[in-house]
Amino acid sequence: MAAVALGRREQNKLDKRARIIAAARDLFTRKGFEGTTSQEIADAAGVAGGTVFTYARTKDDLLILVFHDEMLDVVERAYVDAQDASQLLDQVIAFFGTLVAYHERDLPLARTLMRQLGYVGASEQRALVRELMRGLLGRLAFLLDAAQAKGGVAAATPLMPAARSLFAIYYFHLGGLLSGYLDRPRFDRALRTDLGLFLRGLA
Amino acid sequence: MAAVALGRREQNKLDKRARIIAAARDLFTRKGFEGTTSQEIADAAGVAGGTVFTYARTKDDLLILVFHDEMLDVVERAYVDAQDASQLLDQVIAFFGTLVAYHERDLPLARTLMRQLGYVGASEQRALVRELMRGLLGRLAFLLDAAQAKGGVAAATPLMPAARSLFAIYYFHLGGLLSGYLDRPRFDRALRTDLGLFLRGLA
DNA sequence: CAATAAAAATGAGCGCACTCATTTTCTGAA
DNA sequence: TTCAGAAAATGAGTGCGCTCATTTTTATTG
Numbered sequence: 001m002a003a004v005a006l007g008r009r010e011q012n013k014l015d016k017r018a019r020i021i022a023a024a025r026d027l028f029t030r031k032g033f034e035g036t037t038s039q040e041i042a043d044a045a046g047v048a049g050g051t052v053f054t055y056a057r058t059k060d061d062l063l064i065l066v067f068h069d070e071m072l073d074v075v076e077r078a079y080v081d082a083q084d085a086s087q088l089l090d091q092v093i094a095f096f097g098t099l100v101a102y103h104e105r106d107l108p109l110a111r112t113l114m115r116q117l118g119y120v121g122a123s124e125q126r127a128l129v130r131e132l133m134r135g136l137l138g139r140l141a142f143l144l145d146a147a148q149a150k151g152g153v154a155a156a157t158p159l160m161p162a163a164r165s166l167f168a169i170y171y172f173h174l175g176g177l178l179s180g181y182l183d184r185p186r187f188d189r190a191l192r193t194d195l196g197l198f199l200r201g202l203a
Numbered sequence: 204m205a206a207v208a209l210g211r212r213e214q215n216k217l218d219k220r221a222r223i224i225a226a227a228r229d230l231f232t233r234k235g236f237e238g239t240t241s242q243e244i245a246d247a248a249g250v251a252g253g254t255v256f257t258y259a260r261t262k263d264d265l266l267i268l269v270f271h272d273e274m275l276d277v278v279e280r281a282y283v284d285a286q287d288a289s290q291l292l293d294q295v296i297a298f299f300g301t302l303v304a305y306h307e308r309d310l311p312l313a314r315t316l317m318r319q320l321g322y323v324g325a326s327e328q329r330a331l332v333r334e335l336m337r338g339l340l341g342r343l344a345f346l347l348d349a350a351q352a353k354g355g356v357a358a359a360t361p362l363m364p365a366a367r368s369l370f371a372i373y374y375f376h377l378g379g380l381l382s383g384y385l386d387r388p389r390f391d392r393a394l395r396t397d398l399g400l401f402l403r404g405l406a
Numbered sequence: 407c408a409a410t411a412a413a414a415a416t417g418a419g420c421g422c423a424c425t426c427a428t429t430t431t432c433t434g435a436a
Numbered sequence: 437t438t439c440a441g442a443a444a445a446t447g448a449g450t451g452c453g454c455t456c457a458t459t460t461t462t463a464t465t466g
């Protein structure tokens with residue numbers, strides 16, 4: 001197997017990387033992003049202060065490393081949840097509802113995370129975000145495809161643009177929710193209104 | 204007039220505030236946001252270092268103060284530009300094109316600004332962003348209203364949700380452009396595709 | 407098993423955003 | 437005019453993200 005093929009050097013790097021990410025996840029969720037210092041992460045991971053920055057160029061990058069895998073899972077779960085509904089609109093709302101529920105476990109952290117996701121610097125992190133977006137838009141496109149087969153969506157509708165627009169509408173309102181412009185009931189109402197308007201146009 | 208009614212204290216505050224904002228604008232555009240230190244702004248404005256932070260709670264807040272007025276103007280200009288086109292889709296694309304042109308004068312700064320606008324902390328700044336959004340969505344709603352009168356948009360279409368969704372689609376792609384996921388031609392194509400899809404649904 | 411080179415880790419140090427105890431400026435009452 | 441109290445400005449200080457010259461660890465070669 002691949003692990004055996006790794007030398008001590010590679011193995012140590014993987015271990016250290018995993019320890020740093022685990023320590024960061026733990027501290028971020030317990031003390032918040034701003035409330036956690038890079039030194040604390042280093043201490044918890046058992047490395048020197050500078051070492052953290054050989055695995056993540058900035059503290060912000062660390063945030064993405066930490067939540068990337070977790071969010072991939074959430075997207076998958078959202079897709080499964082969505083299929084409980086029968087109408088496309090309800091499916092899409094269930095899909096985004098799962099994402100929001102995830103964010104609501106820790107709103108300040110979600111705020112920091114979304115802010116960071118929207119404007120990534122390092123190209124390594126961009127690849128992670130791209131992967132995440134591809135997965136997310138792909139799931140939405142699946143839902144649209146199924147609805148198209150059942151006649152709820154016009155046959156000529158291009159699926160990726162439609163999926164992108166659905167997400168764009170969600171993303172816009174999510175920003176409002178996380179920034180405090182919208183409370184949850186208003187968010188739900190606005191999201192349903194706007195997604196409904198869009199999907200009616202596709203029928 | 205109002206100016207006369209102000210005491211020395213109020214007048215000084217206004218002067219200082221204006222000097223700080225002007226100095227910040229100048230330095231941000233010449234040296235970039237990260238390239239400018241709060242001390243440089245203070246020096247250029249002729250105040251002590253700490254004084255800057257009595258007018259803006261953070262350096263990020265300063266960014267919003269600096270560009271708020273400017274962006275209101277750009278939105279107004281975008282609205283005027285939009286009316287040169289005859290089709291609604293072209294109007295909306297011209298509208299957003301003006302905004303993009305503004306951002307393209309300084310992409311790194313635009314990136315920082317958009318990132319900040321999306322997730323504002325202080326409530327004073329939130330009021331500014333709200334004002335900006337209201338102006339922007341209002342203009343889009345005007346365009347939709349005019350198109351509705353000419354029959355290009357279904358009579359039953361709720362205008363604010365439609366305007367919000369148009370902006371959401373633009374905002375999503377703008378993030379891609381500013382973060383380097385999209386170059387300008389791809390951005391233009393994606394925007395036209397997605398806005399077109401949405402507007403066709405309103406017809 | 408050296409000897410050498412390359413990679414990785416280290417931690418003291420730096421720059422900058424932001425704070426806060428102190429000082430200065432202003433106002434309105436006596 | 438004087439003066440007390442409030443508001444605002446000040447700038448030295450603090451903490452933290454991040455850097456980088458140095459040290460330590462690992463791989464390679466003879």
